[in-house]
Amino acid sequence: MKSLKTGILSLLVAAPLALAGCGNDGADGGGGGASEDASTGAKTGAFTYVISSDPTSLNPINTGDRWGLTFANIVYQPLARIDGATGEQELDLAESIEASEDGLAVTVKLKPDLKFSDGEALTAADVVFTYNIKAVKDNGNADLLWVRDKPITATAVDDLTVRFDLPYYSAAALSNIATETFILPEHIYGAETDFSGSELAEYIGSGPYTLTEYKRGEYLEFAANPLYSGGQPSIEKLVLRIVSNADTVKAALQTGEVDASYVVPAQLADLEGSPVGIYPYPEGRVAYLGVVTPKVDLKLRQALFFSLDRTQIAKAAWLEEKNYQYAYSILPPSNPYATTDLEKYDIDVDKAKALVAESGVADPTLKLGYDGSDPQQQAEAAVIQSEAQAAGITVELVSLDGGTVFDEIEKGVDSAVDLFLGGYIMGIDPDAYSLLFRTDASANYFSYSNPAVDKLFDDGVAAADQSARKAVYAELQAKIADDAVFFAIADNLKIIAINDRIGGIDQAKLVSIYTFEKFGSLTEK
């Protein structure tokens, strides 16, 4: 996984933050077209899934990388999840989750007869234990369990009931509590005091599989957990195989040596004729062209945006329309709060030219910084350069090394570049996007500041119900669009290739970060 700053900053709503590397190793290579049927067909009793590197942390309390979270989601279970498409809550360990009228207390009832894989019962005490250690700031992942300056507290009412008390009302905190915290057994970890490390002594959870062997740099092997609340998984063994080279992965998919992996659009043609199904799905990523706002006049920013044709940019980067969905706002198109009622900056070269003239900048020249090792960004940059030229704006391309792009733009006014390419996954809850666009926020790469927008972010969290929130965030998206901070290009779909012998993909559900929401629902055909 590349560094976060190379491209995607990804932050699940209610969630542990997940960094998703762009993972675009040169996808083209030797071993071309499939010439024979590669299906192994037979049941092997195992599902082998490729991951690109060792998980950075196996500790479910603080893990934040894609593969660490994948691991946590296999071995452990949260109380509930948020559906990436609808924003609705789906219960997992919880039987019901109810908020009090004033929104300051949340009562969670657990399903009866829950068990950890070692046979011990999973009770309210375990839930309280988990939330208490996660809320400890030193353990490194407490932010979502705090509202302003105070933590959310958990108390066990009885064996199956937990009450959470919020210090202040927060629309976002409700889902923060319910989701993405993986419940640990107190009887195993109770004596542990420090959860800031990247490993635990053992991994006992209630998830669909239990870890049986971990060979660093090679694989993680799991066995089905017969006590899983969703029923014993039908595939006995699950293997996460660590392979970083994209060409190797492609060949292994073709031969059936591995069953599934993420792939990039350029590999799809080679996989045709192989016994693998291709499943593109939105991850809620926004790929964008950003502006270091203090460095570029507003009229010139708008002129630049009007000179661009997002269809051409997206096509250059992701080849075919089925690989992406156009994005127009700071929220990805699949987000339930996303609006299209805003300035979309559909291409209008005459308007762009007029705006250049209005800006009063003669022969405008802008420097565009991008990650030169990422073929998709290379393609985007080249198209942007030629399109802007048509409106009389010269864009100079500055190819930078991965992490240095964001180090450079963080210098704000002193930055050597005016524009940059990036992408982020921030999840469902629109408040998470305040990290990018609020004045002085930690990931405000745009050096953007608009008090009206800051106020709207405050209003959005305080809003009483969803329709009120929707209205606030619609206004907010429109404001940011008018300020021409950010030119949204597309949500490039995540593409996973899965061997045809594997079934149950709809039930297992493809989701962002974890790949499969429920690994336990996969079957062998």
Place this chain on the structure above:
Amino acid sequence: MLIYTAKRLAGAIPLLLAVSMVVFGAMHLAPYDVIDSFARPDMTQEQEDRLRQRYGLDRPVPIQYLNWLAGVLRGNFGYSLVSQHSIADDLATKIPNSITLVAPAYLLALAIAIVLGLVAGANRGRPLDTAIDTGNAIGISLPTFWFALLVIYLFGYHLRWFPIIGMHSVGQTDLPDLARHLAMPCLVLTVAFFPDLARYVRSSTISQLGEDYVTVQRAFGASTSAIFRRHVSRHVLAPIITQVGLALPMLVTGAVITETIFAWPGVGKYFLDAVHQMDYPVVMAVLLLSSALVVVGNLLADILYRVADPRVRLTGAAA
């Protein structure tokens, strides 16, 4: 000989120090560091600073270097900043994996090179020589990653003879399984290693054939094969010993690309990942190890050469 060895080893210390300083300095010239590689967007500057402080990254570079050096002198290579794993432990599992891959490939390459080199040298200028030489030239210019993909396509995908990924099938550690996984990467490495060696043997053979002793043997009516068996091959093999000594560091870092492509859990892949993540303690440990092996390998080559060739010993004594 003992004194000579001790002197050489002592002389290597400043060299290793210099290497470590240059590498350390270069890594810290980069505009970002390991914290950037795993920091999350929600982290405040304060949190990042706290992490930097914890790893000593907030200190001046020379102080960081001295701290690192003090650790190494106590035999402590430290921990990976990314995984928090003991580097010594990681290397203890990865070095044998790399040797398992590189050693057979190198020995195979050496055997092929000796045969081809002698044959080419003996047939200098003839079609056979040209053919071998052309083969060597192609071998030298083949990019390893490309050749590896061809091998995967042919033997892994098309013929389905060998598995593509890793060193073992999941959960298996037996020898036949290892051999099946070893076949393709070993082939790739053998092809990467042998052309250079073969050229070396060939040129050495040619120069030996011009020596007076060969003329004398011919004059006595010895057959070409007898000349080769009894005389030329021995003279040619002596300098090969030095090549073997020089190859010592390759055992550890000789297969970076091949390991990455075949997902072989060796030092090369470990090193490459660490470079990507700016995990400097790992990079430093591997580089120090490999430069130490270069020094030891050179020394070994010199010593073996002295043992094998009395003339060197005499010159050394005279000097």
